[in-house]
Amino acid sequence: xxxxxxxxxxxxxxxxxxxxxxxxxxxxxxxxxxxxxxxxxxxxxxxxxxxxxxxxxxxxxxxxxxxxxxxxxxxxxxxxxxxxxxxxxxxxxxxxxxxxxxxxxxxxxxxxx
Amino acid sequence: xxxxxxxxxxxxxxxxxxxxxxxxxxxxxxxxxxxxxxxxxxxxxxxxxxxxxxxxxxxxxxxxxxxxxxxxxxxxxxxxxxxxxxxxxxxxxxxxxxxxxxxxxxxxxxxxx
Numbered sequence: 089x090x091x092x093x094x095x096x097x098x099x100x101x102x103x104x105x106x107x108x109x110x111x112x113x114x115x116x117x118x119x120x121x122x123x124x125x126x127x128x129x130x131x132x133x134x135x136x137x138x139x140x141x142x143x144x145x146x147x148x149x150x151x152x153x154x155x156x157x158x159x160x161x162x163x164x165x166x167x168x169x170x171x172x173x174x175x176x177x178x179x180x181x182x183x184x185x186x187x188x189x190x191x192x193x194x195x196x197x198x199x200x201x
Numbered sequence: 202x203x204x205x206x207x208x209x210x211x212x213x214x215x216x217x218x219x220x221x222x223x224x225x226x227x228x229x230x231x232x233x234x235x236x237x238x239x240x241x242x243x244x245x246x247x248x249x250x251x252x253x254x255x256x257x258x259x260x261x262x263x264x265x266x267x268x269x270x271x272x273x274x275x276x277x278x279x280x281x282x283x284x285x286x287x288x289x290x291x292x293x294x295x296x297x298x299x300x301x302x303x304x305x306x307x308x309x310x311x312x313x314x
Contacts, residue, residue: 130290
């Protein structure tokens with residue numbers, strides 16, 4: 089089945105140690121998103137790519153970067169994770185710019201020790 | 202920007218009873234309203250959505266109603282089953298705006314057997 093796949097499912101990193109989370113999609117969607125979700129909260133949009141066009145949310149910390157080398161893959165890089173960055177990170181896709189019908193992956197649960 | 206408020210934050214119902222979750226939005230330009238269900242340890246999944254040119258939409262045991270004048274919309278789940286236990290998020294989007302989906306804070310639904 090076509091889907092959004094996130095790896096790894098759980099990631100543990102140390103305070104200040106760079107970490108990369110990955111997302112792949114077989115839906116051939118143009119838009120890919122990264123959301124941060126903390127416990128009992130709504131997902132918070134960090135940034136999104138429309139094709140190769142990168143769109144950063146104004147309140148996304150500089151510590152967070154993203155790469156999209158091709159249509160299928162997108163990466164979230166956290167350069168120096170802090171304790172406050174521990175969260176579930178969700179990748180999502182949508183067919184077009186109008187942002188309808190998001191398809192989410194299962195997420196990566198990041199722990200920072 | 203859009204502000205979506207969701208109530209209640211938690212909801213416990215007896216199996217077989219109905220569950221209702223209500224959301225209000227602030228931006229009168231919003232015209233697309235999806236509902237997502239998030240099970241424990243998984244990403245949100247779209248369960249139903251409605252556009253502003255429709256007042257009600259139904260899909261088996263779930264239905265969504267929209268009151269544009271009052272700027273509120275609701276999710277109705279009838280004949281609840283244990284597998285309906287999850288966190289439900291409402292969201293709003295202005296298709297003619299900046300294409301950012303604004304989520305409510307979520308409702309944790311527990312169906313008691």
